[in-house]
Amino acid sequence: xxxxxxxxxxxxxxxxxxxxxxxxxxxxxxxxxxxxxxxxxxxxxxxxxxxxxxxxxxxxxxxxxxxxxxxxxxxxxxxxxxxxxxxxxxxxxxxxxxxxxxxxxxxxxxxxxxxxxxxxxxxxxxxxxxxxxxxxxxxxxxxxxxxxxxxxxxxxxxxxxxxxxxxxxxxxxxxxxxxxxxxxxxxxxxxxxxxxxxxxxxxxxxxxxxxxxxxxxxxxxxxxxxxxxxxxxxxxxxxxxxxxxxxxxxxxxxxxxxxxxxxxxxxxxxxxxxxxxxxxxxxxxxxxxxxxxxxxxxxxxxxxxxxxxxxxxxxxxxxxxxxxxxxxxxxxxxxxxxxxxxxxxxxxxxxxxxxxxxxxxxxxxxxxxxxxxxxxxx
Amino acid sequence: xxxxxxxxxxxxxxxxxxxxxxxxxxxxxxxxxxxxxxxxxxxxxxxxxxxxxxxxxxxxxxxxxxxxxxxxxxxxxxxxxxxxxxxxxxxxxxxxxxxxxxxxxxxxxxxxxxxxxxxxxxxxxxxxxxxxxxxxxxxxxxxxxxxxxxxxxxxxxxxxxxxxxxxxxxxxxxxxxxxxxxxxxxxxxxxxxxxxxxxxxxxxxxxxxxxxxxxxxxxxxxxxxxxxxxxxxxxxxxxxxxxxxxxxxxxxxxxxxxxxxxxxxxxxxxxxxxxxxxxxxxxxxxxxxxxxxxxxxxxxxxxxxxxxxxxxxxxxxxxxxxxxxxxxxxxxxxxxxxx
Numbered sequence: 001x002x003x004x005x006x007x008x009x010x011x012x013x014x015x016x017x018x019x020x021x022x023x024x025x026x027x028x029x030x031x032x033x034x035x036x037x038x039x040x041x042x043x044x045x046x047x048x049x050x051x052x053x054x055x056x057x058x059x060x061x062x063x064x065x066x067x068x069x070x071x072x073x074x075x076x077x078x079x080x081x082x083x084x085x086x087x088x089x090x091x092x093x094x095x096x097x098x099x100x101x102x103x104x105x106x107x108x109x110x111x112x113x114x115x116x117x118x119x120x121x122x123x124x125x126x127x128x129x130x131x132x133x134x135x136x137x138x139x140x141x142x143x144x145x146x147x148x149x150x151x152x153x154x155x156x157x158x159x160x161x162x163x164x165x166x167x168x169x170x171x172x173x174x175x176x177x178x179x180x181x182x183x184x185x186x187x188x189x190x191x192x193x194x195x196x197x198x199x200x201x202x203x204x205x206x207x208x209x210x211x212x213x214x215x216x217x218x219x220x221x222x223x224x225x226x227x228x229x230x231x232x233x234x235x236x237x238x239x240x241x242x243x244x245x246x247x248x249x250x251x252x253x254x255x256x257x258x259x260x261x262x263x264x265x266x267x268x269x270x271x272x273x274x275x276x277x278x279x280x281x282x283x284x285x286x287x288x289x290x291x292x293x294x295x296x297x298x299x300x301x302x303x304x305x306x307x308x309x310x311x312x313x314x315x316x317x318x319x320x321x322x323x324x325x326x327x328x329x330x331x332x333x334x335x336x337x338x339x340x341x342x343x344x345x346x347x348x349x350x351x352x353x354x355x356x357x358x359x360x361x362x363x364x365x366x367x368x369x370x371x372x373x374x375x376x377x378x
Numbered sequence: 379x380x381x382x383x384x385x386x387x388x389x390x391x392x393x394x395x396x397x398x399x400x401x402x403x404x405x406x407x408x409x410x411x412x413x414x415x416x417x418x419x420x421x422x423x424x425x426x427x428x429x430x431x432x433x434x435x436x437x438x439x440x441x442x443x444x445x446x447x448x449x450x451x452x453x454x455x456x457x458x459x460x461x462x463x464x465x466x467x468x469x470x471x472x473x474x475x476x477x478x479x480x481x482x483x484x485x486x487x488x489x490x491x492x493x494x495x496x497x498x499x500x501x502x503x504x505x506x507x508x509x510x511x512x513x514x515x516x517x518x519x520x521x522x523x524x525x526x527x528x529x530x531x532x533x534x535x536x537x538x539x540x541x542x543x544x545x546x547x548x549x550x551x552x553x554x555x556x557x558x559x560x561x562x563x564x565x566x567x568x569x570x571x572x573x574x575x576x577x578x579x580x581x582x583x584x585x586x587x588x589x590x591x592x593x594x595x596x597x598x599x600x601x602x603x604x605x606x607x608x609x610x611x612x613x614x615x616x617x618x619x620x621x622x623x624x625x626x627x628x629x630x631x632x633x634x635x636x637x638x639x640x641x642x643x644x645x646x647x648x649x650x651x652x653x654x655x656x657x658x659x660x661x662x663x664x665x666x667x668x669x670x671x672x673x674x675x676x677x678x679x680x681x682x683x684x685x686x687x688x689x690x691x692x693x694x695x696x697x698x699x700x701x702x703x704x705x706x707x708x709x710x711x712x713x714x715x716x717x
Binding site: 130228229230231232233234254256257261262263264265266267268270271273280281282294297298306307310311324 | 420564689
């Protein structure tokens with residue numbers, strides 16, 4: 001049932017329909033459904049649909065609303081071409097900049113003001129606080145037409161609070177690559193920039209196809225230990241890292257676990273004898289970095305862990321750090337490319353993830369390319 | 379049935395002492411068996427037969443299991459004896475070194491280390507935890523010295539400081555990045571995974587000397603339970619004893635939790651379990667507390683890391699799930715008041 005809602009995204013890329021790729025996020029969506037009271041939203045949709053019908057423009061391109069599917073799989077009617085946007089979702093801010101509407105962003109969560117090198121055009125946007133706990137008064141004062149946020153953050157009740165101020169909230173799941181086509185397509189339609197959205201999705205599809213070819217050409221399916229931010233916290237099957245690894249042709253030794261960060265025992269990791277280790281890292285301001293910075297120390301600490309020199313990953317130094325800048329949002333295909341390069345060196349000798357990243361940053365973000373996002377990055 | 383008063387006093391006392399020694403020997407034997415089992419069990423196939431191996435199983439055994447078990451013994455005994463001493467000098471069954479804000483001070487110090495230096499800089503995290511645990515206690519002792527050191531003042535000051543540091547930790551979590559928040563939360567669960575040989579040496583250096591130092595004061599602690607005036611009239615320097623015992627308890631607690639994170643329940647319940655077994659005489663209570671605490675920590679850790687393997691349930695969670703029902707069972711079987 002929920003598969004159907006996601007497949008409504010236009011220009012669905014082939015890799016998205018690949019049956020070999022487990023479509024587990026659907027389960028998460030169904031569960032998520034239970035957390036919100038759908039009644040006010042259903043009423044809102046009905047009212048907007050009615051308004052739409054009265055305008056004699058049910059499906060017309062110039063109609064006042066666009067119906068799109070949100071992160072919880074709900075059909076939501078959003079006012080076309082909103083002029084004032086607050087985005088708590090930094091991935092959405094990137095997509096808006098790609099669509100050429102960054103100048104409509106009037107409020108942002110505190111992540112963006114911390115990275116002014118990457119976001120010079122948003123220097124004057126108001127900081128409305130944390131992505132998961134924003135200042136509702138500040139948002140209301142900005143009188144936005146639309147607030148963009150994440151699937152689960154801020155928590156339940158945010159829509160109601162904003163609705164009381166007459167502000168619509170749209171939850172997007174852009175941090176997962178599986179949700180990118182649906183969300184980018186939806187934003188493209190809201191802003192009437194379908195061509196630009198399609199241009200990006202075509203670029204993404206070509207790169208995902210390239211990755212799929214390289215993975216198919218490699219017979220190896222190496223076992224990888226994915227570690228979340230905390231020490232010995234394994235990324236389970238519900239994590240974004242698990243999804244990326246599956247696309248990149250690796251096996252997650254923690255796939256039997258569900259949570260995004262499950263405490264595991266060090267001896268279990270050793271016994272699994274992982275071929276490689278990939279650790280998540282949330283280094284701030286990768287764009288402004290010229291070197292690996294704290295990632296180098298972090299990698300040394302990982303390699304020095306007890307017994308790791310007795311694992312294939314430790315012996316060969318296949319211990320990698322990845323920052324969220326290349327694991328979520330528009331550039332997440334870059335993160336997958338890095339994993340492919342690390343796990344399938346034979347079929348990816350000519351693959352340069354930095355080149356892809358450069359394309360994304362220069363062509364779709366209009367910024368000069370720079371920064372260090374993974375370590376080691378060669 | 380003979381009335382108790384007819385019984386020869388010395389014989390009765392001898393029987394009581396015999397029972398207490400029997401409890402202690404029984405617990406020690408049980409602890410030995412549990413320690414061996416802990417060494418043999420784990421989420422990997424490594425076991426006692428790997429003692430002499432040098433390969434991966436040998437590394438798992440010598441570098442992961444053995445340090446874990448030794449750290450468990452140290453932490454459990456340190457927390458429980460620290461708890462017993464604190465309960466005695468504050469004359470409060472609800473007290474533990476954590477009542478004095480030691481745990482929240484340590485938590486704040488660890489969070490500060492994680493935010494300022496990063497979770498991988500182990501020394502910053504452990505050092506921060508240790509420093510703030512001691513700063514907390516020294517602050518409270520200073521307050522106590524300024525006012526008269528009544529147990530009530532100390533408990534109140536401790537609770538106030540506890541809230542202050544908890545708020546500080548929450549603030550750091552609020553300001554921190556996602557990575558830092560996750561590390562702070564994981565630290566607060568308590569976990570023996572972090573134990574390495576150097577950590578054990580340092581923890582042992584803080585816990586082991588404090589044990590005999592407290593055991594030597596067992597008689598004074600017994601007298602203190604009869605009241606400050608009574609103890610003073612029998613020659614105990616009450617204020618000094620109270621400060622010394624609290625400082626030793628805090629040192630043990632800080633040494634225990636700075637490497638493992640917060641394991642909160644042992645300091646409170648370890649001594650009560652011991653009291654239910656051997657009574658309130660500190661000559662027996664303190665060593666029995668050490669045995670009970672070590673046993674609780676080892677059993678909880680072994681279950682936590684094997685029951686849902688490879689998931690590891692943090693020890694702070696298991697100790698409560700395991701210890702509380704056990705504690706209630708003992709409590710309900712007792713006919714008389716035990717405190």
